[in-house]
Amino acid sequence: MLIQQLVNGLTLGAVYTLLALSFSLVMGILGILNLAIAELFMIGGYLGFTLIQAGFPLPVAVLAGMTGAAVIAIVIEKVGYQPLRDAPLVTPMLSTLGFSIILQNIATNIWGSDPLQLPIYGDQYTLGPVNIGEMQLLVLGATVVLVALVAYIVQKTPMGRALRAVAENREVARILGVSADRLTMLAFILSGSLAGVAGVLIALHYGAITPYLGVEIGLKAIAVMVIGGTRQIWGALVAGPLIGIAEVLTVAYGGSQVRDFVVYGFMILILLLRPQGLLGGARSDQGQRV
Amino acid sequence: MSTPLLQLTGVTKTFGGIHALSGMVCEVPEGKIVGVIGPNGAGKTTLFNTITGAYRADAGEVKLKGVDVTQWPSYRIVREGIARTFQNIRLFGSMTVWEHLLVAQPHSESAWRRLLPIAWANPAAQERAEEVMAFFGLTELRDRPAKSLPYGIQRKVEMARAVTARPKLLLLDEPVAGMNHDEAEEIRSLMIRLRDTGLTILLIEHDMNFVMRLCDYLYVLDFGVLIAEGKPEEVRANPVVLDAYLGKDD
Numbered sequence: 001m002l003i004q005q006l007v008n009g010l011t012l013g014a015v016y017t018l019l020a021l022s023f024s025l026v027m028g029i030l031g032i033l034n035l036a037i038a039e040l041f042m043i044g045g046y047l048g049f050t051l052i053q054a055g056f057p058l059p060v061a062v063l064a065g066m067t068g069a070a071v072i073a074i075v076i077e078k079v080g081y082q083p084l085r086d087a088p089l090v091t092p093m094l095s096t097l098g099f100s101i102i103l104q105n106i107a108t109n110i111w112g113s114d115p116l117q118l119p120i121y122g123d124q125y126t127l128g129p130v131n132i133g134e135m136q137l138l139v140l141g142a143t144v145v146l147v148a149l150v151a152y153i154v155q156k157t158p159m160g161r162a163l164r165a166v167a168e169n170r171e172v173a174r175i176l177g178v179s180a181d182r183l184t185m186l187a188f189i190l191s192g193s194l195a196g197v198a199g200v201l202i203a204l205h206y207g208a209i210t211p212y213l214g215v216e217i218g219l220k221a222i223a224v225m226v227i228g229g230t231r232q233i234w235g236a237l238v239a240g241p242l243i244g245i246a247e248v249l250t251v252a253y254g255g256s257q258v259r260d261f262v263v264y265g266f267m268i269l270i271l272l273l274r275p276q277g278l279l280g281g282a283r284s285d286q287g288q289r290v
Numbered sequence: 291m292s293t294p295l296l297q298l299t300g301v302t303k304t305f306g307g308i309h310a311l312s313g314m315v316c317e318v319p320e321g322k323i324v325g326v327i328g329p330n331g332a333g334k335t336t337l338f339n340t341i342t343g344a345y346r347a348d349a350g351e352v353k354l355k356g357v358d359v360t361q362w363p364s365y366r367i368v369r370e371g372i373a374r375t376f377q378n379i380r381l382f383g384s385m386t387v388w389e390h391l392l393v394a395q396p397h398s399e400s401a402w403r404r405l406l407p408i409a410w411a412n413p414a415a416q417e418r419a420e421e422v423m424a425f426f427g428l429t430e431l432r433d434r435p436a437k438s439l440p441y442g443i444q445r446k447v448e449m450a451r452a453v454t455a456r457p458k459l460l461l462l463d464e465p466v467a468g469m470n471h472d473e474a475e476e477i478r479s480l481m482i483r484l485r486d487t488g489l490t491i492l493l494i495e496h497d498m499n500f501v502m503r504l505c506d507y508l509y510v511l512d513f514g515v516l517i518a519e520g521k522p523e524e525v526r527a528n529p530v531v532l533d534a535y536l537g538k539d540d
Contacts, residue, residue, distance in 0.1 A: 157406060158393075161389055165382055168382050169382065174364055175344075175374060176373075
């Protein structure tokens, strides 16, 4: 059932790609790892899940997950990042760690720590030996569209150019009259929205969600970001499926107990051997270039 | 006499007890090219950083068109019409020449339009960028990554970027450093053409011959202190200047 595993791995990998982009949007501009992104992903998932349970159509659920996560991202920026932006880089990162634990706690209190279940969303198609769900196709399609959209915004629009200017040299960007603070907020919003969408998609794909979704899946996207390289949008597009497939194959042929060992082991290997990521670009262990 | 575009009175900046600038007094009248010269470490770059608000003056006043901007944040001073270049060129590695001229025109389109390609988002910015590219002779290099260009051209790109937002005052930090004679001459004629369009220029320079043949007025700094000022021919003849600077350097 190798092909089936590859399809499943690709779906999981697509979600990793979205989340890795979400991490790297903030990382590339501010040089900080917003650990709470993993929990924004989880909360987005719960919001979408709850709305589907209540009978709302899929687009509404996706939009709600996206908006909810973006709003929390704004709060994190205002409370957890802005007051600390002149502190050493590790300080705001610690504050996002605080936020992520609080968010997990809130989710546990609202939705309980037991998994919520839904019947698998959408139809199932059989193509020869492979089963593929409507939701899986949707995850893959949405990922391609969203990655292209982010690439377009960053590369082609005035907003993206300003973001790149701030990411590369805040001081020069300011001297040109670019409002670095506004763009920081924007990066948080974009990043939160992506995480929210990814959360809704994966929760519906699995038909189940727990408050530990962020820790189990969300944090793995950090590994994907490192492997793909923080400054390369296309890096995440390669590294996501790579890790997704590696993980699914490990589970299928090696056992689920070594799954995380493989993913995070690969991340450490990349940090040691090729810190700029598979596709090159800037080193992911160095945030801002000055 | 009309109010000078830029006026500094008693501007002082210290770093850990060292006076990088002490009691700096100068005036930059509109439509002129004014030079600040002095040996390395004389406080010239500190002067620029204080004018643009990157450093806060410990004492004294910086006035732009008669308005005290000493305590203003950097971005407000910039929007009031001051642009600058850097001694070590600071271009963006991910951008082409063309993109540098677009990113230098922020806030000129509405928020939602910023998500459209430039041709729809802001045709005026696009036109301005074309105009500046032509002025600086960069049109053929439009889509080249700016950092891949020869050093002398990178300097021009940085100047073009600074000029794009139509500043009133342009601060140039050693604009011909590391250039050969022909390249420097080209920059000189560009600066004169820029002045003729109504732009006021304040430049820091090391190369005495270059400023002598370019500036309308000169200030000479040494160890953060203003030691002389005047028209180029006056400064050239000033024994204090000869002692402090010319004698040592040339």
